[in-house]
Amino acid sequence: MILVAVVEDEVQEQQKLRSFLADYAAQTGEKFTVSLFSRGADFLDCPESFDLALVDIMLGQENINGIEVAHQWRAKNPDALLIFVTNMLQYALQSYAVDALNYIVKPVEYSLFAQKLGRAVELLHLRRKKKICFTTQSGMECLDGEEIYYIETFGRGLKIHTVNRSIYCTETLKTMEELLQQECFFRCHKAILVNLLHVSSIHKASVTIGGEEVPVSRHRKKEFMDALVNCFGGSVS
Known part of the structure; x- marks a missing residue:
């Protein structure tokens, strides 16, 4: 079981990523539990320990920036995996400052999403192979x-x-x-x-x-x- 957080302020994009996760699960047999967050603050306040977070960099004027969300979350979860989702490529380069595994540029296409998600899943399984x-x-x-x-x-x-x-x-x-x-x-x-x-x-x-x-x-x-x-x-x- 992989616990995934989707931090995205646009409902349509939230549902798209959730749908892509379900498609990937159906195709591969992987198991996900998915939690959706519209605000970065709600995500940071959540007591759940997630294995992977998909974070939109531009969370809207009423939310803190996705990079700042990632900084705060990374401080408490140094081993968890992080993938940024953004429609502004220049911001994606900042992802490496918080040790992000990767980034995906909007509009998100399933083939690319599956490729980058697959890399994250592979890393998580390698970590869990310990006896x-x-x-x-x-x-x-x-x-x-x-x-x-x-x-x-x-x-x-x-x-x-x-x-x-x-x-x-x-x-x-x-x-x-x-x-x-x-x-x-x-x-x-x-x-x-x-x-x-x-x-x-x-x-x-x-x-x-x-x-x-x-x-x-x-x-x-x-x-x-x-x-x-x-x-x-x-x-x-």
Whole structure:
């Protein structure tokens, strides 16, 4: 899941970029959650941590300039990716002062947008390829998050169910939840953390993952369903 912010004061341009993101998701299978902002100040006040921001440089007389928005956002999010969208090429050169990945000149064409978005997506995936490492009784173990089906509390530690085997570790469920917070994982039960990408069927009080039935707490069912929709990109439709 990639969290994207679109900072654009023109509604038509907002919807165009949102539509392009949805088209890219449909063509590639990539998953986005998209948030739209008409004012730079609203974007800066948002507590969400975005992976990528598409920022219009000229935000209108009632808004702070997109370059200034980027400066302030970059100070709090040094590792996030930034792409400027502008109809004034001379301003685009300022993008490098805030370590922007790229810029797109209006009117935005889908082919060029997809090319530059693809570069951003590639970089984000390369960053996320790092292993999830945790402590076991025999030492350290490292896995890719996508290998994990679900994690459950077991005795004084955890039992990690993976595609090929089960691993016992001495971490807490809270620690694993924090390690996997950028992935499609959800705590569906006080004692269980599931990988939403491996959910194959949903029942009244449980789900099936990797051929096993895993319980879902009644009071977490709605949040679980919302998280599942978001994980599979429903928010860009």
